[in-house]
Amino acid sequence: MRGRILVAITLAVWALAIIPVVWQPCDPVALVGAVWQPPGDGHLFGTDNLGRDVGCRALVGGWRICATAVLAGALATAVGAFAGMLTAWGARTGRTARWITAAASDVALVLPLLVVALVAAVALPAPLAVVVATLLTGAPLTLRVVSDITREARASGFVRVARLRGDRTAAILLQEVLPANARLVGGEFAQRTVMGLQFGVGLHVLGFGPSPPTADWGSALLENISGIGLNPWAVFVPALALGVLAAAIGLLAHHLADRAGAR
Amino acid sequence: MAGRPAGPGLRLARAVGRSLLLLWVASVVIFFATASLPGDAVLARYLGKLTPEDLARMRQEAGLDRGLLPRYLEWTGGLLHGDLGTSLATQRPVSDLVGQRLGVSLTLCVFTLAVTIPAMILLAWLAAQGGRIGQGLGTVLAIGGSAVPIAVTGILLALLVGKITGQASAVAFLAPGVPAWRQLDLLLVPMLTLALPSACYGAGMLRGAWADAAAHPSIFDARVRGVPTRVIVLRDILPRIAPVALRICALIAGGVLGGAAVVEVLFGIAGLGELLVTAVSNRDLPVVQAVALLSATVVAAGFLIADLAAESIGAQIPEEWR
Numbered sequence: 208m209r210g211r212i213l214v215a216i217t218l219a220v221w222a223l224a225i226i227p228v229v230w231q232p233c234d235p236v237a238l239v240g241a242v243w244q245p246p247g248d249g250h251l252f253g254t255d256n257l258g259r260d261v262g263c264r265a266l267v268g269g270w271r272i273c274a275t276a277v278l279a280g281a282l283a284t285a286v287g288a289f290a291g292m293l294t295a296w297g298a299r300t301g302r303t304a305r306w307i308t309a310a311a312s313d314v315a316l317v318l319p320l321l322v323v324a325l326v327a328a329v330a331l332p333a334p335l336a337v338v339v340a341t342l343l344t345g346a347p348l349t350l351r352v353v354s355d356i357t358r359e360a361r362a363s364g365f366v367r368v369a370r371l372r373g374d375r376t377a378a379i380l381l382q383e384v385l386p387a388n389a390r391l392v393g394g395e396f397a398q399r400t401v402m403g404l405q406f407g408v409g410l411h412v413l414g415f416g417p418s419p420p421t422a423d424w425g426s427a428l429l430e431n432i433s434g435i436g437l438n439p440w441a442v443f444v445p446a447l448a449l450g451v452l453a454a455a456i457g458l459l460a461h462h463l464a465d466r467a468g469a470r
Numbered sequence: 471m472a473g474r475p476a477g478p479g480l481r482l483a484r485a486v487g488r489s490l491l492l493l494w495v496a497s498v499v500i501f502f503a504t505a506s507l508p509g510d511a512v513l514a515r516y517l518g519k520l521t522p523e524d525l526a527r528m529r530q531e532a533g534l535d536r537g538l539l540p541r542y543l544e545w546t547g548g549l550l551h552g553d554l555g556t557s558l559a560t561q562r563p564v565s566d567l568v569g570q571r572l573g574v575s576l577t578l579c580v581f582t583l584a585v586t587i588p589a590m591i592l593l594a595w596l597a598a599q600g601g602r603i604g605q606g607l608g609t610v611l612a613i614g615g616s617a618v619p620i621a622v623t624g625i626l627l628a629l630l631v632g633k634i635t636g637q638a639s640a641v642a643f644l645a646p647g648v649p650a651w652r653q654l655d656l657l658l659v660p661m662l663t664l665a666l667p668s669a670c671y672g673a674g675m676l677r678g679a680w681a682d683a684a685a686h687p688s689i690f691d692a693r694v695r696g697v698p699t700r701v702i703v704l705r706d707i708l709p710r711i712a713p714v715a716l717r718i719c720a721l722i723a724g725g726v727l728g729g730a731a732v733v734e735v736l737f738g739i740a741g742l743g744e745l746l747v748t749a750v751s752n753r754d755l756p757v758v759q760a761v762a763l764l765s766a767t768v769v770a771a772g773f774l775i776a777d778l779a780a781e782s783i784g785a786q787i788p789e790e791w792r
Contacts, residue, residue, distance in 0.1 A: 316721065317496045317766045317773075321729040321743060322758070325750040326503050401617045408619035409732045413747055428621050432628070432736060436639060439629055446625040450618045457617025458610065 210462050216455040220448060221277075224269030233263040235422035243434035243441060252440040256430045259422075265444040268422030272407040273452070275334040279341035279407075280400030286342060287349025287399075288392055292380050294350070295357035308354075312347055320344060324406055328415040336415065337406045345399040352395055353388075360384045394463030401457045408449060424449050485777055489770045496766045501542050501759055510534045510753050512558070534558075545759060555756035559749070564760045567745065575742040577650040578661060579726040585665035586672065586722055590715070593673035595703070598680035612677065615670030624663040624736050631659050641738040660737045664726050672718040676711055683710040713780035720772020728765025 226232075236259060244254045252261035294308070323343055327336040357380070360366050365387070369379045385392065410416065411425025419426075424445035431441035512528045520528070529535050533544075548555050554564035597608030615623075631637070644653055654661075683689070689706050731743030742761050749757035 313492055314495050314499065317492055317724075317769045318499060319724065319729045319746075319762050319765045321731055321746060322500055322503070322750070322762045325731075325747060326507060329750055330507050405617075405619045408621050412621045412732050413735055425621070428625055429736060432625065433639075433641060435628060435632060436637075439632070442625045443629060446622045446629075450622045450626065453617045453619055453622070454614035457613050460617075461609070461613040 210459065210466070213455050213459040213462060216451065217459060220269075220452040220455070221273055223266070224273040224448070224452075226270075227267040228270050231267060233260065233266070235259065235264045235267040236420045243431070243437035245438050246440060252444050253438040255427065255438075255441045256434055261438070261441045261444055264422035264427065265424070265448065268427060268445065269424050269448060271334065271417060272404065272411065272424055272449070275337045275407050276400050276403035278334075279338040279403030280345075280396055280398075282338060283341045283345035283399040283402070284349050284392065284396040287346035287395070288353045288385075290346070291350040291353030291355075292357045292384065295354040295361065296376065296380065308347060308350060312351070315344060315347060324410060325413075328410050328413070333407075333410055333415050333417065336410060337403055340406045341399060341403045345402045349395045349399065352391065356388045356391060357384055360387060388467065390463045390467035394460045394467060397456050397460035397463060401453055401460065404449070404453050404456070481781070482778070485774055489774045493763070493766055493770050496770075497546070497759065497763055498542070500762045500766075501545070501755065502538065504750060504753070504755055504758050505538050505541070507750075507753060510558075541755075545756065554760045557749075557754055557757050559752040559754040559757070564756045567757060568742065568760050568764070571740060571742045571745050574644070574650040574739055575727050575730070577654075578657060578664065578730065578739075578741060579723055581654065581657070581661050582664040582668065582726050583719060583723060585661065586668045587715075587719065589665065589669035590672035590676060590718070591708075593669060594676035594680050594711075597673060597677040599684055608673070609677070612670045612674040616667055616674055618667065620663065620667055621732050621736055623667055624659070624733055627662050627666070628659050628737075631662075644739065657739070660733050660739060663733050663737075664730060668722045668725075672715070672722065675718055676715060679711045679714045680707065683707045686710070709783055712783070713776045716776035716779055717773055720769050720776065723772060724765045724769035727768055728761050 238258045239250065239260050240248065240254045240258050242254065242256060242258050244250070244258070246253045250260050250262065252265070255261050255264060320340075324336070324340045327339045327343075330336070331339060360383075366379060366383055369383050374383075408425045408428075411423055412429050414426075414429070416423050416426045427445045428442055431438075434441055510529065512525060512534060516525060516528065526535075533541060545555055554568065556562065557564050557567055560567070593608055593612055595608075596604045597612055598605070600608050644650065644656055650657065684707060686706070689702055692702050692706065728742050728746060730741060731747045733739070734741040734744040735747070742764070746758060746761045748754075749761065
């Protein structure tokens with residue numbers, strides 16, 4: 208039940224955010240009034256730092272961050288899961304691989320996340336930088352989780368039956384091991400998507416987002432924070448959308464991992 | 471090494487050596503990742519403003535025409551003598567640039583930890599032992615709170631604090647020349663913004679360790695004998711979770727010291743994180759190295775202390791924390 212509510216919230220925000228890709232209901236760059244006007248005068252949430260409609264910009268400005276986060280999460284999960292299954296399946300390479308992952312995760316913990324994200328952001332355009340940063344920092348975590356469950360599954364009855372049947376390794380991993388742990392992998396996907404969302408918002412606030420006139424939830428936070436006393440809605444609306452989305456996906460990740468543990 | 475008992479001195483040396491090795495690897499990764507970015511410090515500043523000959527001459531003067539390895543070795547050599555080098559973008563000593571920002575960042579770091587640690591422990595306790603409702607609430611707060619992007623937390627807190635105090639501005643206009651710890655009221659929202667997600671993240675991590683510690687037979691025993699909860703928590707549970715908590719605090723301290731750029735930019739604070747952002751954009755390698763290494767050193771030192779603390783109470787940090 209709780210899982211369904213969380214999925215519903217996530218999909219609702221995501222669907223709202225993705226609408227402007229196919230249909231733009233209003234013009235997000237039109238100057239419609241004075242700077243940072245409070246709600247009223249036909250503008251539900253007032254105006255922003257240049258006198259543009261806050262509601263319209265909120266409606267149109269979410270799809271980049273949302274789509275990038277999902278893409279980054281999916282890629283990090285896929286790469287991490289693939290590498291995790293490989294390291295756990297080959298018994299001989301298993302120990303070396305585990306040592307390397309342990310050492311790499313130590314270095315990754317000590318290394319400031321910000322440096323990774325910044326180097327990616329300076330070298331690449333924003334969406335790609337988010338994907339790369341999520342991949343570099345998130346995939347190793349997924350690798351660890353998936354290699355643990357694969358090692359467990361390897362010793363379990365249904366895998367032994369499949370091996371005796373003569374199934375190929377790839378078929379066993381993709382058709383037996385992965386579906387049996389679908390919840391856990393789903394939880395990993397949600398967790399990595401949260402990371403993608405956090406990198407996206409962070410980099411956009413630091414000025415690595417889409418270039419200025421473009422409406423964007425992340426950039427809007429920095430653009431409008433100085434006007435917080437005049438029109439608080441200009442920051443509240445995008446912050447609320449991002450906050451609800453991130454919290455729902457994060458809780459969903461926890462819920463899935465919890466259910467997987469209790470199976 | 472199994473089977474050979476190691477003396478405490480040897481174990482300490484090994485642990486310190488491991489931390490130093492970790493830092494060295496981190497410094498290599500940071501240096502070469504930043505250096506492999508397109509362009510360099512001179513090009514980032516003067517491209518299109520100077521003739522190609524002048525550019526070439528300046529790059530030679532800055533030593534940028536040499537290979538990466540000699541530059542890395544020279545930087546490491548200077549570091550071993552306590553010399554952080556000279557900024558390529560401003561020609562000023564890196565120690566000056568870092569020193570200027572250190573006060574604000576250190577203040578933020580100390581007070582963030584001061585808020586985070588009690589909040590984290592309370593939340594972990596709620597999530598681990600708070601009864602049905604408390605556990606649910608604690609878990610939702612810990613997981614949800616750590617998922618929200620930090621800029622969003624900052625905005626929501628600024629709105630809340632602004633509503634309560636009636637303050638119309640969220641930007642911290644710090645007076646120059648006055649130490650940051652004397653202007654704490656201006657840093658309240660940035661501090662809370664750093665502390666709350668840290669506390670949620672830490673509580674989410676500590677929750678499991680706390681539940682494990684509370685399930686220990688000796689604690690069940692103490693409970694049956696009627697020892698008050700307060701005593702059990704202080705005497706039995708907190709020492710057991712201390713090593714894990716120390717590791718979490720190390721991560722948070724390192725993160726605030728060099729990685730708080732988003733909060734610093736959002737609230738207009740000139741701290742180390744903001745310096746790092748500028749330095750990466752300018753390809754100012756000595757500055758990037760100095761800030762990143764400072765933050766990495768804090769984390770590594772914290773991990774070392776946590777390991778030693780775990781050893782001294784005969785506990786082991788579980789595999790998933792290593």
